[in-house]
Amino acid sequence: xxxxxxxxxxxxxxxxxxxxxxxxxxxxxxxxxxxxxxxxxxxxxxxxxxxxxxxxxxxxxxxxxxxxxxxxxxxxxxxxxxxxxxxxxxxxxxxxxxxxxxxxxxxxxxxxxxxxxxxxxxxxxxxxxxxxxxxxxxxxxxxxxxxxxxxxxxxxxxxxxxxxxxxxxxxxxxxxxxxxxxxxxxxxxxxxxxxxxxxxxxxxxxxxxxxxxxxxxxxxxxxxxxxxxxxxxxxxxxxxxxxxxxxxxxxxxxxxxxxxxxxxxxxxxxxxxxxxxxxxxxxxxxxxxxxxxxxxxxxxxxxxxxxxxxxxxxxxxxxxxxxxxxxxxxxxxxxxxxxxxxxxxxxxxxxxxxxxxxxxxxxxxxxxxxxxxxxxxxxxxxxxxxxxxxxxxxxxxxxxxxxxxxxxxxxxxxxxxxxxxxxxxxxxxxxxxxxxxxxxxxxxxxxxxxxxxxxxxxxxxxxxxxxxxxxxxxxxxxxxxxxxxxxxxxxxxxxxxxxxxxxxxxxxxxxxxxxxxxxxxxxxxxxxxxxxxxxxxxxxx
Numbered sequence: 001x002x003x004x005x006x007x008x009x010x011x012x013x014x015x016x017x018x019x020x021x022x023x024x025x026x027x028x029x030x031x032x033x034x035x036x037x038x039x040x041x042x043x044x045x046x047x048x049x050x051x052x053x054x055x056x057x058x059x060x061x062x063x064x065x066x067x068x069x070x071x072x073x074x075x076x077x078x079x080x081x082x083x084x085x086x087x088x089x090x091x092x093x094x095x096x097x098x099x100x101x102x103x104x105x106x107x108x109x110x111x112x113x114x115x116x117x118x119x120x121x122x123x124x125x126x127x128x129x130x131x132x133x134x135x136x137x138x139x140x141x142x143x144x145x146x147x148x149x150x151x152x153x154x155x156x157x158x159x160x161x162x163x164x165x166x167x168x169x170x171x172x173x174x175x176x177x178x179x180x181x182x183x184x185x186x187x188x189x190x191x192x193x194x195x196x197x198x199x200x201x202x203x204x205x206x207x208x209x210x211x212x213x214x215x216x217x218x219x220x221x222x223x224x225x226x227x228x229x230x231x232x233x234x235x236x237x238x239x240x241x242x243x244x245x246x247x248x249x250x251x252x253x254x255x256x257x258x259x260x261x262x263x264x265x266x267x268x269x270x271x272x273x274x275x276x277x278x279x280x281x282x283x284x285x286x287x288x289x290x291x292x293x294x295x296x297x298x299x300x301x302x303x304x305x306x307x308x309x310x311x312x313x314x315x316x317x318x319x320x321x322x323x324x325x326x327x328x329x330x331x332x333x334x335x336x337x338x339x340x341x342x343x344x345x346x347x348x349x350x351x352x353x354x355x356x357x358x359x360x361x362x363x364x365x366x367x368x369x370x371x372x373x374x375x376x377x378x379x380x381x382x383x384x385x386x387x388x389x390x391x392x393x394x395x396x397x398x399x400x401x402x403x404x405x406x407x408x409x410x411x412x413x414x415x416x417x418x419x420x421x422x423x424x425x426x427x428x429x430x431x432x433x434x435x436x437x438x439x440x441x442x443x444x445x446x447x448x449x450x451x452x453x454x455x456x457x458x459x460x461x462x463x464x465x466x467x468x469x470x471x472x473x474x475x476x477x478x479x480x481x482x483x484x485x486x487x488x489x490x491x492x493x494x495x496x497x498x499x500x501x502x503x504x505x506x507x508x509x510x511x512x513x514x515x516x517x518x519x520x521x522x523x524x525x526x527x528x529x530x531x532x533x534x535x536x537x538x539x540x541x
Contacts, residue, residue, distance in 0.1 A: 097366030098125030298410030
């Protein structure tokens with residue numbers, strides 16, 4: 001034990017979090033973390049290297065993804081199914097999305113809401129400062145151990161769908177064997193060590209969302225981690241359940257394999273359209289044939305490539321007995337009230353988009369605004385029957401590789417260019433001040449929308465796209481002038497960083513990786529963020 005603990009190095013937290021730090025990082029949990037990381041760190045590195053190799057192969061060959069012949073036996077075997085999920089997972093029509101648990105006020109509001117689940121987000125909607133991670137992890141601990149007096153007990157509260165960071169993120173404040181710890185292992189390990197038993201005993205988990213998986217081998221690694229953890233903590237085989245977010249074009253061609261690898265632990269698959277759209281630029285953006293048009297005007301779930309992606313996800317899940325969940329409604333209902341024209345217009349927009357997902361066969365989706373929970377639950381009840389839509393097999397569909405990689409028609413608008421520049425800059429500014437999301441033009445923006453925004457600007461510069469408005473070419477000079485219009489003196493650092501990212505010759509794989517390794521962010525690791533809740537925002541509007 002002493003030898004294992006000597007392999008662990010920890011930065012001390014801010015003084016105000018000493019109690020939380022002592023709860024989370026005691027001798028027993030550190031021993032568990034040392035064993036977890038030592039067991040799997042090499043495989044995590046292999047996964048990241050395989051991603052690089054696969055990208056290089058695609059670049060050198062000019063190939064496009066396809067359904068693999070090597071795994072044809074998985075597709076052809078019609079008999080296998082994922083293991084059934086616990087009763088409480090079977091009916092989750094509306095979850096709350098992007099809820100960073102370091103925001104104690106919003107976390108408590110979500111726990112007292114009528115939502116059926118909460119995406120407890122250490123990833124897209126969260127900025128992983130040391131303060132945010134320790135505060136968020138301890139808030140989950142307090143919820144599970146019923147230490148919040150003014151929220152329901154864990155057995156009655158909405159399910160906690162715990163979302164650790166993705167493989168590309170590292171935890172700067174813990175080292176094992178002389179190396180920084182993979183971010184997802186830091187989050188997952190502490191969440192499981194402190195909460196796994198109680199969640200299971202209360203029929204409330206442990207349940208997870210897994211972000212940014214690119215292939216079935218990454219799902220296989222997570223499954224190994226689950227099995228190891230269940231054995232180490234004395235939990236029943238298969239009690240951990242995870243929903244894999246399909247937010248990468250390469251993963252779309254391996255959805256059946258991903259379910260197969262995780263069949264004992266699968267809670268299904270999820271659609272995330274903005275990370276998914278950004279992945280096209282990530283993998284193929286240097287190719288002119290993959291010029292993605294203005295997302296504000298031409299990219300939505302009614303277009304062939306996104307509709308095919310959702311249709312295939314639902315069909316794949318339901319064939320194998322797995323739940324299929326849709327994306328998150330980012331819109332915020334305005335404070336003017338239900339009688340205002342703006343309120344009715346926003347609600348009608350959300351209703352139309354979510355009805356598309358319901359009709360596609362999803363078993364649930366997410367909203368950010370808590371005031372949207374009940375209207376969307378009623379929408380589900382009006383258009384479906386029963387706990388889910390697992391019986392909607394969709395055998396009428398036949399989705400081809402061409403369907404999945406056909407870019408929508410359309411061009412670039414000045415509005416869309418300005419919007420993407422604004423979102424990219426404001427996200428970087430939010431990140432540098434310890435926030436993983438922010439509010440802009442009536443909706444929440446997070447790393448997913450920042451990824452698609454900066455991806456499109458990079459690609460439009462790269463291919464010298466023309467504006468529909470006035471035939472101007474999107475150049476570095478034009479982007480720089482528009483960025484300076486967005487940036488005040490307080491945003492200068494964010495403007496400079498945004499311009500650096502969109503001007504790079506080689507596309508940076510993840511914006512969050514770039515930011516997480518930047519010295520400006522590292523110097524503010526212990527900073528307490530100034531969180532802006534939707535309630536406070538609505539009072540300002």
